[in-house]
Amino acid sequence: MPARLVAVNVVHELIRGPTRWTAIDKRPVSGLVAVDELGLTGDRQCDTRYHGGPDKALYAYAEEDAAWWSTELDRDITPGLFGENLTTRGLDITNALIGERWRIGGPKTGILVEVRSPRTPCGNLAARMGIPKFHHRFVATGRVGAYLKVLSAGSVRAGNRIVVDYRPDHGRTIGAVSGRA
Numbered sequence: 001m002p003a004r005l006v007a008v009n010v011v012h013e014l015i016r017g018p019t020r021w022t023a024i025d026k027r028p029v030s031g032l033v034a035v036d037e038l039g040l041t042g043d044r045q046c047d048t049r050y051h052g053g054p055d056k057a058l059y060a061y062a063e064e065d066a067a068w069w070s071t072e073l074d075r076d077i078t079p080g081l082f083g084e085n086l087t088t089r090g091l092d093i094t095n096a097l098i099g100e101r102w103r104i105g106g107p108k109t110g111i112l113v114e115v116r117s118p119r120t121p122c123g124n125l126a127a128r129m130g131i132p133k134f135h136h137r138f139v140a141t142g143r144v145g146a147y148l149k150v151l152s153a154g155s156v157r158a159g160n161r162i163v164v165d166y167r168p169d170h171g172r173t174i175g176a177v178s179g180r181a
Contacts, residue, residue, distance in 0.1 A: 003090035003162035005104060006063050008033050009080035010043040017124035021046045024124050026080035028087075028158065035111045036153045040085055054149055055116045060086040061145035062093040068143060073131075082125065082138075084145055091162055093146050094175040101166040102148075105156050112152035112165065118178035119144040142175030 009026035010033070017024070023044045034041040038057050045052035061084035066077040079087040091102075100115040121144070126134040138144060 001090055003088060003164075005086055005156060005158055005160045005162060006089045007079035007087040007158050008040065008156055009085055009087065010040050012080075014044070014046060015128075017122075018127050019123065022124040022128075023051075024083035024128050026083050026085065028079050030158070032109075032155045032157045034153075034155045035150055037150050039150070040156075043085060050120070050122070056147040057150045058085045058113060058148040059119060059145055060084060060088055060091075060093055060148055062091060062143075063087055063089045064092075065094060065143040065145070073129075081128070082121075082145065083128070086148075086156070088162060091164075094143050095173045096146055097167050097170065098172045098174070098177060099166075099168040099170070100164060101151065103163045103165050105154060105160040109154050110160065111150060111154040111156060113148040114151055115146045115174065116149045117147045118142075118174045119147060120178075139179055142178050144174065144178045146174045 007028040009028050011023040012025045012027040014021050014023055015025050023046045037054055061082050070077045096115045098115055102113050104111050121135040121138055
C-alpha cells in the first residue's frame with residue numbers, strides 16, 4: 001500500500017505555553033492547502049528562532065508512531081496533537097534519512113520536500129500533553145517526526161500519495177540523529 005497523507009494540520013489557535021505563546025494547537029483542515037517555501041497557507045509559528053523558516057517549513061509525523069504513543073500513554077493521539085503539519089501513513093519517518101526527498105500529491109500540483117532534521121521539542125509539547133517533561137521522553141524514543149524543507153511549492157490535501165523520490169546513502173536517520181540509542 002502506498003504511503004499517504006492522513007491529515008493536513010494548521011494552527012487552530014495560539015495558546016500560552018509555559019514560557020511563551022505557541023502555535024502547537026494544530027488541527028486537520030479539509031480541502032486543498034497551498035504550500036510555499038515557508039509552509040502551509042493558514043499555518044503559523046510563534047517562536048521563529050526555533051520553529052519555521054525554510055529548513056523547518058513543515059513538520060511531518062507518522063500515524064504509526066502516534067498509534068505507538070496512544071498505546072504507551074493509553075489515550076487517543078489525534079492528527080495534529082504533537083503540532084505536526086502533515087500526518088502520514090505508510091512512511092517510516094523515524095527511519096527516514098536526512099536528505100531524503102518525498103513527492104506529495106499529484107505531478108502537476110503536488111510538492112517536493114526534503115527531510116532536513118528531527119524535531120527538537122520544548123516544554124510546550126509537555127504542556128500540550130499535560131505530562132511534565134514529556135518532551136524529554138518523546139526525544140528518547142527517536143519517534144520525533146521530521147522537519148521538511150519545501151523544494152517545490154504546490155498544494156496538498158488529506159489522501160495524497162507520498163512517494164520517496166530519493167534516498168541518500170549515508171545512513172543518518174531521523175531516529176539516530178534525534179539522540180535515540
